[in-house]
Amino acid sequence: MTHYGILCLGGTGHLNTMLPLGAELQRRGHSITVFSDARAERRTIEAGFNFRAIGSAEVDPDRAKVTGLRALFQGIDLFRARVIDSLREAPVAIQQAGIEALLVDMSAFEGGAIADSVQVPFITVCSSLMLYQDNDIPPTLTTWSYNPIWYFRLRNWLAYKLLWLLSRPVWSAIADYRKQCQLPPYSTYNDCFSKLATISHQVAEIEFPRRKLPPNFHFTGPFHSSIGRSKVDFPFEQLNSLPLIYVSLGTSRNRIKDLFSLIAEACATLDVQLVIALGGGLEPEEVSQLPGNPIVVKYAPQLELLKRASLCITHAGLNTVLESLNNAVPLVAIPLADDQLGVAARIAWSGAGELLSLSNLDVSKLRNTVQKVLNQKDYKRHAVRLQSAIHHSGGVKYAADIIEEVITQTKMQATLDLTRTL
Structure with a gap:
């Protein structure tokens, strides 16, 4: 059995994806520890998992009123602060907990760098809309529809470039950490996602036509569950x-x-x-x-x-x-x-x-x-x-099957490589 760590954001939408996945793996006999900010603690413990707090849980209440471009710029500032906290605190916490494999929220862009630094295999899980960059597809932060004509693809490429520039404070923090840990730099945005497997709880039918997804990308369907959700009264x-x-x-x-x-x-x-x-x-x-x-x-x-x-x-x-x-x-x-x-x-x-x-x-x-x-x-x-x-998508059970298969193969390969060096 494997001790899995879940590194995720503490918002409701992220927990509603990650906690049911953790519950399915726990049902199969694995151990689960969640690494997130303090907002996630109560729900994580109620779900029956171990919890380690990472970073600050402080949220400006006025953020709930902010929309549009203002929300984008505010979000970049918040992400940079969260990423810096996570890079500082998560590696030590992961090593202390004895984590053998990480499930990284796709929105936790620093997760791959953390996993690499502590030499733990990781799988990317999309708890929001899949963020895999493809110039055929409009950026997720726009309401643009899909259109394969060349000038729409050019528009998409320009938008991705602009978003990269705007979010440079986030990526600079990750780049500095990788350099500090003597890890190779990321050459593209997509490099921060897992090379072993990326799991999306979308179904392909509600995604724009994508031709450039890597073979390790899986649409599994959603993880609907009441796990980790508080019971509420309703008339x-x-x-x-x-x-x-x-x-x-x-x-x-x-x-x-x-x-x-x-x-x-x-x-x-x-x-x-x-x-x-x-x-x-x-x-x-x-x-x-x-x-x-x-x-x-x-x-x-x-x-x-x-x-x-x-x-x-x-x-x-x-x-x-x-x-x-x-x-x-x-x-x-x-x-x-x-x-x-x-x-x-x-x-x-x-x-x-x-x-x-x-x-x-x-x-x-x-x-x-x-x-x-x-x-x-x-x-x-x-x-x-x-x-x-x-x-017909398979949902959380299909996702857990993929995770178990990939991590088992990774462990076997690591054992084989060790044997060859002896």
Whole structure:
């Protein structure tokens, strides 16, 4: 059996992917230790894993109100600070814990350097939208759709170059660490991901056509699970027979009161029932006068509500999107920041929903879009198609199979190499 370390960000979306994967490996007899910031401690321990705190858990509450380019620049600053903390603290913690193999959150760009420095094999796990750079594919931080024409590919290349320049403070910290540890420098962005295996909990059917993925890249499908999620009370008795619209803006950009109000007003005159999950950013009392008398809760049992939903209005966080499609629920995506932009573009491209830009959103536009997605059968048909793809993808068990096979082969090769040197 193997002692796996999970190196991941402490946000809800990351834990909702990494913890179920850890649970499946633990069920097979392996040991699990999670390395993340203190936000992840409670959920990690509740899931039955060991936990080691890495870096600071302090989060500016105003960050939940920030969107667009401002969110990008703020995110780069936060990532640089987190990466520096992780590079300083994680190697020692990993060695002290006796970790034999690492599962690295794809968003933890420093993870490969850390694994190399402590000479531990690692596998990359995409807990958000896959970040593998390919000039045929628009960057994940845009809402651009896929188009193979050469000038769109040139646009993509220029955008990747710009993002590389903007994020140079992050990559410089990693480059300095690799130099300090006498490790070869990264020559491309993709070098920071595992050469053994990269696992994405997407399904290929909701990804743009990619021709340049390495052979060790695997689409496994999502890891839907209640593991690591707190049980929350919900007034199920208040649900009626009207079509249910479930609203979630996630847990990181969830203090935009005006957006919740706009959504409620857009749905107030429709023959539907609206359920709004605030994601912990606001208290229900702070939005108590919303039009149409929707059910508003601080947290919601999302997996259960999506089984009843006819439509999901979402910030386009990948977990919420995949959980919706797992239940064949079409979507209206209003991306706020980060890879939500790219996820929303893929929703529209797949035919399972519509993308609306926050910058020019109004009540009339949202109401018309909600009616369109509810009433036109093509959206549901595509959602059912993607549901079928998810159900046949293998999910967390397939991902664990890949991990076990790769790490077993790596251990055997290391033993063989050692034997040859003796």
